[in-house]
Amino acid sequence: MTLSSHLPMRLLAILAMAAAPVTVVLALGYCHDPVEHESERALIHRQDDYVGSAACASCHPDQHASWARTFHRTMTQRAEPQNVVGAFDGRSVELFGQRARPHRDGARFLLDLPTAGDGVRTAEVALAVGSRRYQQYFEKIERPDGECFQRLPLLWHVGAQRWMHLNGVFLEPDDDNWSKHASIWNENCIFCHNTGARPGIVDLTTRADPSRRAYDSHVGELGIACEACHGPGGAHARAQQDPLARYAAHQQGVATDIVHPGKLDHERSTALCGQCHGQRLPSPHERIAAWLQTGPTFRPGNRLVEHVEPLSRDTPSLTEDHPTLFADRFWGDGTARLTAYELQGVTQSPCYARGQLACSSCHVMHGGDPRGMIEDELRGDRACTQCHAAIGNDVAAHTKHAVGSTGSQCLDCHMPRTVFGILSIHRSHRIEVPDPRRDGEAGRPHACTLCHADRTLAWSAQAMDRWWGGGKGRYQAPAQRPDGVALDVPDALASLLAGDAVQRAVYADALGQAGVAVATRDGAALRVALIATLFDAYPSIRYLAAQSLSRLEAEAPAPMRAAIAAFDHTAPAAVREAHSHTLFQEFAAHAAPRFGAASSPIVRADFTPAMDVIVALLNKQSGRVIAIGE
């Protein structure tokens, strides 16, 4: 054989070896690219070097998977079947006297809503916001210069598995305006429920006329994704395509073209969460216009205070119509009392100011239970004893309460549940020592009386001074309460009936907690106070009171339990009040064998309510309307 006779075979062999690489390259040119596909979808931009989480997944599959479990990912989603948690089952719901009907048409989610003049219109859900506690829905509205997304009046409450009206979940008095909360996603939710927000208000001069406002809104990614905490990833993704660059980065221990939150100091680390979990204004305020067009300027790794001014009790209101707009969100001593103010709480804490506390000291983004985002080993006291080890060695010696009891848990005293979220009460993130005088004079719930609901702040001051003050007067009773109630009235009863709306909400929730039933001697007073709270003018407070009553009366006689279950906090006032009177009667009828003798001033000997005392306390309410959405 000659060389030439071998040549075709050699060529064929070379061609065979080249076949796979060439075919792969050609095939990839035709392949569906998930990253490119996502970048081309509506609302998505790839400006400012954002690349989206799908680009991160190819190199960081484990981190991507652990993030994908979180409720951050599902904070904003398109209204697609796998994303919508509400029951669009065609059944009508009646709330605050009007009816709506959530239903489906194939993959479309629709909501029939009442209109003026007894008409009905059908709104199609375009976006779903939230997925853990509740999910809100937005419809797309076409305007001359663009489209925007407007909030629909019903939300799905995940815990209760029922529809609720927005008027009944925020902290505000009853209001007949069914469309009161039809806010625009493009200038509200977009900032903190997405990554790389660019609200893109087309023409700022139209802001004065809501019906003319137009938007060209985009986000780097719907929901809170990788780049919210790690910063825009374009430069990193490009640089790390080079294997030599990757191994160089491995040698150095960290890539310098992306933010690693674990390598940041505690201020910058806290800022990552605080950019959203800390209500704020652009700083200086003149940046508001720029924010509304190109979005927030803070990027991970920055100092937050160079971009924003976290709201405080002293932040001047932006509107003359509501001078206490921001002050309402804080207790009298400046402690935040709403969710989404965790940054303010943490940065006011001694553990942060004098130590190295950061959000990541307790929370994790890539592990633990997504509900709370805390590793199992840091649940409960261990969050604190990881630093305060000496206390952890003998908890009872510090707490003076039985080990395992509510009073012996670090968080219940140092991070009590005093913060209102939508229809739920959360822990304060201002980690500090309770102080009866400070709390009482600030109109702020006090950790001791959140459990010992039949005790006064003076009683708390005495006990605290004996246990932790060395009997030297370190802990004092308040000189007076902001609501003017006499100091010999138990703090919980005074706050629940005479406090402002946030106080009432906090105590309405607290009185149903397990620890209260143990710590409080007079169970009858708890129940009578909660039934009295069902008359409250704020529907969300009524809801919390009904929930607490339901928990307290889980073992009550059947008629009482049935009456509690039937209470509807959104029913017309006359119906609710009649129902509450029935509850008073049911309670009195069955209380004697359960509670012995009544000892509270709000309960008579026959377990009927002492309405004169209750009304006197209710009359101490200031009447100042608090209206807080999110």
Place this chain on the structure above:
Amino acid sequence: MTRSPEDKTFTVGLWLLLVSVPLGLTLEALHALKVQVYLASALRRELWTLAHAHGNLLGILCLVLASIATRCWPDAGARAFVLRYLRLAAILMPLGFFAGGVLNYEGDPSYGIVLVPIGALFLVIALLRAVLTRSRSDASA
């Protein structure tokens, strides 16, 4: 000149390896260079890895069976049958896995994946005939 089934199968095995080994190298390069269009699709990665694995393993199976076929299956007709179906399976299965990952959309492979069950059926037929023929040979011996 007509080539024997053993010769054809041996050649297919060699060519299959000649294609599949560079495919593995190519896939490794895609990982090294972090080629997004490959890495971002979990299904594509799985299908092309399966194409690489099946190409190599079936190529080796072709080489082995072609080498021992005359000794194991004295019946020429049965031997030709087994090796023909083995060759078809060895070509169709890796090709199907690869094609399934070319125009796939998210969780579903493209239509090319249909070649895989056809190839697998051929492989089962080949193995069944091989076992039955071998059993008869053992019984008659």
